[in-house]
Amino acid sequence: SQELEQSPQSLIVQEGKNLTINCTSSKTLYGLYWYKQKYGEGLIFLMMLQKGGEEKSHEKITAKLDEKKQQSSLHITASQPSHAGIYLCGAERLGLVFGKGMKLTVNP
Amino acid sequence: EAGVAQSPRYKIIEKRQSVAFWCNPISGHATLYWYQQILGQGPKLLIQFQNNGVVDDSQLPKDRFSAERLKGVDSTLKIQPAKLEDSAVYLCASSSPRGSGYTFGSGTRLTVV
Numbered sequence: 001s002q003e004l005e006q007s008p009q010s011l012i013v014q015e016g017k018n019l020t021i022n023c024t025s026s027k028t029l030y031g032l033y034w035y036k037q038k039y040g041e042g043l044i045f046l047m048m049l050q051k052g053g054e055e056k057s058h059e060k061i062t063a064k065l066d067e068k069k070q071q072s073s074l075h076i077t078a079s080q081p082s083h084a085g086i087y088l089c090g091a092e093r094l095g096l097v098f099g100k101g102m103k104l105t106v107n108p
Numbered sequence: 109e110a111g112v113a114q115s116p117r118y119k120i121i122e123k124r125q126s127v128a129f130w131c132n133p134i135s136g137h138a139t140l141y142w143y144q145q146i147l148g149q150g151p152k153l154l155i156q157f158q159n160n161g162v163v164d165d166s167q168l169p170k171d172r173f174s175a176e177r178l179k180g181v182d183s184t185l186k187i188q189p190a191k192l193e194d195s196a197v198y199l200c201a202s203s204s205p206r207g208s209g210y211t212f213g214s215g216t217r218l219t220v221v
Contacts, residue, residue, distance in 0.1 A: 043212040094164050098150030
């Protein structure tokens with residue numbers, strides 16, 4: 001079974017809408033990373049969360065870490081077509097262990 | 109700061125052929141990783157190097173995959189012989205000891221036909 005479960009698996013939204021992606025771990029989280037990926041390309045670092053309750057924001061993206069629930073969420077406010085891509089969460093282990101990713105489509 | 113460099117960008121080979129991928133990490137990053145990402149999946153760690161030593165290669169299919177990191181800088185990942193199921197994006201990443209995160213290269217997209 002997958003150590004990191006991401007939900008939803010895919011999402012289609014209209015430009016301007018808000019959305020939230022979740023990442024739930026079956027094991028204790030010591031560090032949680034969020035990356036964005038364009039199809040077939042490398043991973044672009046978004047944010048890293050290390051402490052329970054930590055929340056970070058960059059432009060219109062906010063990520064939170066709930067250590068007790070072993071869960072992280074990524075929230076995008078007023079989505080734009082440039083936000084489209086695959087969002088991956090990764091847990092700090094020996095290297096990173098990733099979820100399957102969440103494919104986001106933003107329609108203009 | 110230059111990023112993680114990977115080449116080639118794309119490769120198409122026939123099954124049973126061999127192929128090699130190259131990675132040059134960020135200068136000063138002691139730890140280097142190779143990941144395999146099959147379409148629709150998240151990246152899966154194949155091997156981790158610390159300088160020129162292997163830290164973890166438990167998920168590397170050693171009957172056909174090999175990797176080396178000479179002099180603790182550049183690294184090469186080889187597949188010989190390739191199978192259809194090896195079609196994937198191969199990502200290289202590096203990190204520094206101070207835990208500043210992981211930087212990924214653009215990847216090599218391998219298609220085995």
